[in-house]
Amino acid sequence: GQQVMQIPQYQHVQEGEDFTTYCNSSTTLSNIQWYKQRPGGHPVFLIQLVKSGEVKKQKRLTFQFGEAKKNSSLHITATQTTDVGTYFCAGPLYSGYALNFGKGTSLLVTP
Amino acid sequence: SQTIHQWPATLVQPVGSPLSLECTVEGTSNPNLYWYRQAAGRGLQLLFYSVGIGQISSEVPQNLSASRPQDRQFILSSKKLLLSDSGFYLCAWSPTMGAEAFFGQGTRLTVV
Numbered sequence: 001g002q003q004v005m006q007i008p009q010y011q012h013v014q015e016g017e018d019f020t021t022y023c024n025s026s027t028t029l030s031n032i033q034w035y036k037q038r039p040g041g042h043p044v045f046l047i048q049l050v051k052s053g054e055v056k057k058q059k060r061l062t063f064q065f066g067e068a069k070k071n072s073s074l075h076i077t078a079t080q081t082t083d084v085g086t087y088f089c090a091g092p093l094y095s096g097y098a099l100n101f102g103k104g105t106s107l108l109v110t111p
Numbered sequence: 112s113q114t115i116h117q118w119p120a121t122l123v124q125p126v127g128s129p130l131s132l133e134c135t136v137e138g139t140s141n142p143n144l145y146w147y148r149q150a151a152g153r154g155l156q157l158l159f160y161s162v163g164i165g166q167i168s169s170e171v172p173q174n175l176s177a178s179r180p181q182d183r184q185f186i187l188s189s190k191k192l193l194l195s196d197s198g199f200y201l202c203a204w205s206p207t208m209g210a211e212a213f214f215g216q217g218t219r220l221t222v223v
Contacts, residue, residue, distance in 0.1 A: 092209030
């Protein structure tokens with residue numbers, strides 16, 4: 001069945017360094033979503049990408065959706081300690097279905 | 112605005128005991144409702160989803176069950192808990208299937 005894979009599983013950076021997490025699906029996705037879960041918290045929706053090749057920015061965060069709509073990335077420029085948490089990508093298994101989450105990338109930022 | 116409530120926040124239960132976790136949504140009607148489980152340091156596993164009252168779809172065969180007795184109420188149950196049922200249980204809602212999901216605060220369940 002369709003799976004959403006995410007790499008890396010963990011990333012430890014110094015504050016100010018950049019960070020990127022990658023998401024790959026075995027099949028074409030109708031949309032890809034990104035969530036952030038702070039330690040001890042619940043996932044919080046960040047953004048949704050729908051169009052092939054779409055790029056969206058939220059301050060220091062840049063989200064991309066691949067041309068084939070099978071991969072996506074989240075890039076954080078100049079990380080801050082407030083960026084600590086686990087970042088999940090998610091996509092519906094098929095159109096009109098519940099979200100299938102990747103295993104997430106846990107980001108640790110040290111000052 | 113829409114809000115989602117999930118309780119309790121933490122729960123410690125002995126093996127073999129029953130379980131009932133409740134989730135309610137306010138400020139919207141006919142939401143799609145979900146139960147996810149997150150094992151320590153792992154991703155989110157979809158357990159159940161519901162598109163309407165009394166309609167439950169199960170993703171993973173196990174000793175858990177779900178019910179939706181009212182439009183904005185979703186309940187996760189078990190008759191006899193196993194050690195492997197420990198984890199972080201998250202309820203979520205979305206306006207349509209596959210759309211952005213809004214999560215409750217979660218319940219940390221420890222089965223001892």
